[in-house]
Amino acid sequence: MPVIETRGLVKHYRNVQALKGVSVAVEAGEIYGLLGRNGAGKTTMVKILLGIAHRTAGEAFLLGRPVGDPAARARVGFLPEDHRFPDYHTAESALDFYASLSGMSRRDRRARIPEMIERVGLKEAARRKIRTYSKGMKQRLGLGQAMIHDPDVLFLDEPTDGVDPVGRKQIRDVLVDLKSRGKTIFLNSHLLSEVELVSDRVAILELGLLRREGDVPSMTTAKDVYELRFDGRIDPLLPEIQKRVRGLRRIDQGIEVDVDGRDALNGVIDFVRDRGIGLVGLTPKKQTLEDVFLQTIDSPPGAPTS
Amino acid sequence: MRRYAAVLKDSLVETLDRKSLTFLLAVSAFIILLCASVGYRELDAEGTLRHLVRHFNTVATFRGMNARATRFDVHFDVSDVREVVGGEGDSSVEYECTLTAAPVKEFHRCVLAWQAAKSEESRVEGDSVPEPGPEAEESFVQAKFRERFIPRVTVRGKSAEGDARAFDVRIRTSRRAVLEGSHEISVLFGAWSTRLPTSVAVFLIGVEVLVAEYIAGIFGLLIAIVFTAGFVPAMLQKGTLDLVLARPIRRPGLLLTKYVGGFLYIVFPAVLLIGGCWLILSWRADFFNFGFLASIGLLLATFALLHSFSVLCGVLFRSSIASIMMTVGLWGVSWLVGVVRDGVHAFQVDWAAPGALVKALDALHLILPKTRDLGRAAVELIARGNLGAEASTMMAQQAGAEALPVQWGSCIASSALFVAVMLTAACWVFSRRDY
Numbered sequence: 001m002p003v004i005e006t007r008g009l010v011k012h013y014r015n016v017q018a019l020k021g022v023s024v025a026v027e028a029g030e031i032y033g034l035l036g037r038n039g040a041g042k043t044t045m046v047k048i049l050l051g052i053a054h055r056t057a058g059e060a061f062l063l064g065r066p067v068g069d070p071a072a073r074a075r076v077g078f079l080p081e082d083h084r085f086p087d088y089h090t091a092e093s094a095l096d097f098y099a100s101l102s103g104m105s106r107r108d109r110r111a112r113i114p115e116m117i118e119r120v121g122l123k124e125a126a127r128r129k130i131r132t133y134s135k136g137m138k139q140r141l142g143l144g145q146a147m148i149h150d151p152d153v154l155f156l157d158e159p160t161d162g163v164d165p166v167g168r169k170q171i172r173d174v175l176v177d178l179k180s181r182g183k184t185i186f187l188n189s190h191l192l193s194e195v196e197l198v199s200d201r202v203a204i205l206e207l208g209l210l211r212r213e214g215d216v217p218s219m220t221t222a223k224d225v226y227e228l229r230f231d232g233r234i235d236p237l238l239p240e241i242q243k244r245v246r247g248l249r250r251i252d253q254g255i256e257v258d259v260d261g262r263d264a265l266n267g268v269i270d271f272v273r274d275r276g277i278g279l280v281g282l283t284p285k286k287q288t289l290e291d292v293f294l295q296t297i298d299s300p301p302g303a304p305t306s
Numbered sequence: 307m308r309r310y311a312a313v314l315k316d317s318l319v320e321t322l323d324r325k326s327l328t329f330l331l332a333v334s335a336f337i338i339l340l341c342a343s344v345g346y347r348e349l350d351a352e353g354t355l356r357h358l359v360r361h362f363n364t365v366a367t368f369r370g371m372n373a374r375a376t377r378f379d380v381h382f383d384v385s386d387v388r389e390v391v392g393g394e395g396d397s398s399v400e401y402e403c404t405l406t407a408a409p410v411k412e413f414h415r416c417v418l419a420w421q422a423a424k425s426e427e428s429r430v431e432g433d434s435v436p437e438p439g440p441e442a443e444e445s446f447v448q449a450k451f452r453e454r455f456i457p458r459v460t461v462r463g464k465s466a467e468g469d470a471r472a473f474d475v476r477i478r479t480s481r482r483a484v485l486e487g488s489h490e491i492s493v494l495f496g497a498w499s500t501r502l503p504t505s506v507a508v509f510l511i512g513v514e515v516l517v518a519e520y521i522a523g524i525f526g527l528l529i530a531i532v533f534t535a536g537f538v539p540a541m542l543q544k545g546t547l548d549l550v551l552a553r554p555i556r557r558p559g560l561l562l563t564k565y566v567g568g569f570l571y572i573v574f575p576a577v578l579l580i581g582g583c584w585l586i587l588s589w590r591a592d593f594f595n596f597g598f599l600a601s602i603g604l605l606l607a608t609f610a611l612l613h614s615f616s617v618l619c620g621v622l623f624r625s626s627i628a629s630i631m632m633t634v635g636l637w638g639v640s641w642l643v644g645v646v647r648d649g650v651h652a653f654q655v656d657w658a659a660p661g662a663l664v665k666a667l668d669a670l671h672l673i674l675p676k677t678r679d680l681g682r683a684a685v686e687l688i689a690r691g692n693l694g695a696e697a698s699t700m701m702a703q704q705a706g707a708e709a710l711p712v713q714w715g716s717c718i719a720s721s722a723l724f725v726a727v728m729l730t731a732a733c734w735v736f737s738r739r740d741y
Contacts, residue, residue, distance in 0.1 A: 013740070050552045053740035070554040078552035084545035086316070088323035097319075100312030101553040145549065155552075 001064055003028045003153055003184045004049060009058035011044050011208075018044040020208040021058065026201075028152075031175060031185040033199035033216075035192065035293055040205045042188045043081060046155050049186075050078055063153065074103060077146035081157040081188070083138075087131035091122045091141050094130060095148050102149035112148060120144040121170070135162035143171060147178075154178065157188040172198055196220065196289035204296045212296045219292050222285040226265060229254035229281035230272060237272060244268050256285060309555045310563045317537065317567025326533040327571070330526065334579035337521060341513065341586045345496060346489040346506055351401055352387040355477075357501060359384055359405060362450040363416060367423040378416040382407050384475075391478075401477045405447060405461075408470035414438055417446045447473055455508050506591055507692045514688045517583050518601040519681055522576060527609055528634070530575075534568040534613060535629035538620030547741050558733040565617050565729060572609045576602055597691020601684040611675040611721055612637055614728035621732045621739075637677055643670045644678035675724050679717045686712060 002025035011019040018041045026032045047053040051068045065072035099109045120140040160168045203213040247258030259265045359382040391400035407413040417438040444461040451459040464472040492499035588594040619629040647667040
């Protein structure tokens with residue numbers, strides 16, 4: 001059973017259709033990245049899942065319970081984008097407050113709070129008012145409050161926003177650690193390289209529509225594009241190779257070809273080897289998640305994406 | 307339960323972080339200190355009565371909402387003051403004395419003016435002054451004692467002595483403090499002193515009303531409204547509310563707990579101020595007026611009314627400024643409606659107000675929070691606690707001129723209904739909104 005599931009989720013804000021029938025299913029233990037431009041509907045979707053906003057139509061479930069049921073949120077942690085802690089708290093008192101809201105007993109809180117403060121690197125500032133914190137410190141505290149009650153599902157909206165590269169690495173390590181402990185993470189981020197590094201699956205949301213969804217390796221592998229490297233001079237053969245492929249580009253020590261299936265690829269290799277030049281390397285061409293994202297949002301809805 | 311306790315604790319942390327609470331506590335401590343600086347020196351009965359009757363030559367006339375005082379050139383004095391019943395430690399005491407008024411002609415003018423004021427007739431002018439009659443004279447003297455909060459007085463006219471009119475007066479005080487308790491008071495630990503025109507009991511009413519009705523009831527409430535108006539809008543800030551709503555807590559429960567948290571903001575200073583003043587004043591005057599202590603409840607009820615509206619405004623507008631302005635506005639409007647309604651009923655003596663106007667004012671009074679009525683109820687409670695039922699009725703009449711009496715039952719019921727309606731509306735809006 002999926003941990004997070006939406007079926008035909010629709011959300012209207014007066015004249016704006018924020019979500020136009022989005023269906024996703026996130027399994028336990030996955031890191032699921034939701035990508036999209038500003039206004040694509042990512043935050044709306046998370047807010048509906050957490051009962052912060054109400055859906056207009058469709059269905060949504062969290063841990064098997066309909067969203068809006070407070071009990072469903074007992075095992076969920078959330079780090080909102082642009083979160084703002086009441087500045088009269090210290091890190092300690094804020095964590096105590098959010099842990100209590102999640103229903104943790106005093107004994108559990110006493111044990112868990114110092115551990116969490118240590119984990120997010122706020123030990124030195126634990127008893128200082130939050131109003132004195134830098135943005136990065138607030139972000140780390142945000143992560144701490146999301147994890148304080150050891151939730152099974154974490155929703156993280158731009159978790160590395162405002163954090164320096166070292167801090168970003170620390171947050172990535174935390175995510176990987178959580179995944180290794182079987183936690184499910186729903187990640188909203190603009191930093192595509194980060195999402196690519198940690199996510200198992202990603203979905204691309206554009207203007208309220210789910211445009212693409214899949215696991216990261218398959219999405220970032222370009223279909224039928226290969227890099228071929230040879231042990232001899234290939235340049236004289238390029239005009240003949242051009243006739244056998246859809247696209248050809250010269251690269252260092254070889255060529256990049258866009259072919260029409262595996263037979264066409266073998267035809268190119270055979271043609272070169274027949275002329276006494278040996279194949280020393282063949283690599284399926286990889287795309288970055290950013291390439292995939294840009295291709296997806298630039299193509300019209302319904303168009304095939306490579 | 308743990309979750310709601312956490313919200314309450316959060317409100318407490320928020321309250322303690324604000325300097326306003328420190329300010330309120332400091333003001334409360336200062337006022338308690340002022341009360342502690344008050345001292346009393348007991349006066350003898352003759353001196354007290356002589357001081358008291360000096361003011362009998364003034365007649366107040368009420369025309370609708372207007373009051374006018376006329377002073378007559380007549381001199382009142384007492385002699386042969388004797389204590390006939392009671393003694394040291396007794397709760398009631400009786401005195402006999404002779405009261406004289408001179409000159410007779412001016413005394414008669416004064417009595418006739420008093421009679422005219424009572425019957426709404428015009429005052430007698432000119433040199434030819436008719437004699438008001440012995441009964442009217444006795445009633446006048448009796449009424450003058452009642453005005454000074456001495457209700458149980460018997461007056462019997464004696465024969466004229468020269469150009470003076472004499473009366474045998476027998477005074478039974480409702481409590482020792484009313485007459486025998488007349489004192490010279492000093493404040494700021496003796497830096498300034500004055501002789502009381504009436505008794506310690508009446509002086510205490512003045513101080514207690516000042517503390518409960520004006521310092522706590524206006525100044526304190528205003529500060530509490532200003533500082534608690536930000537509680538809900540602060541919680542509803544983008545980025546702050548998300549952190550809370552993502553937790554397993556129901557929205558109506560969250561909002562109601564926030565309301566209680568704001569309410570608790572005023573409980574501590576109110577209990578400190580009124581409770582502290584009550585303790586100090588009671589200790590210094592050797593009399594415990596539980597009516598004053600009970601006025602804490604009415605003060606809190608007034609804040610509960612206004613705070614419920616403030617919470618609704620906070621949910622609707624998410625702005626502290628809007629909440630403050632609308633809450634203070636509602637407070638002002640409900641006070642104004644109460645005053646105009648009382649005025650219209652008072653004017654009915656001379657002018658029949660249109661039925662629609664009276665109905666509209668009654669309807670508004672019914673709907674709006676009864677902040678003014680609660681304030682008047684507190685005054686009544688304080689007066690009753692100090693002087694007993696009879697004297698408090700007199701005082702209420704004097705203070706409120708022709709104000710309609712406070713209906714305790716409907717006042718409390720409609721206030722509770724107002725709070726319930728405001729909070730239900732606030733919870734409904736809060737539960738339906740997207741954040």
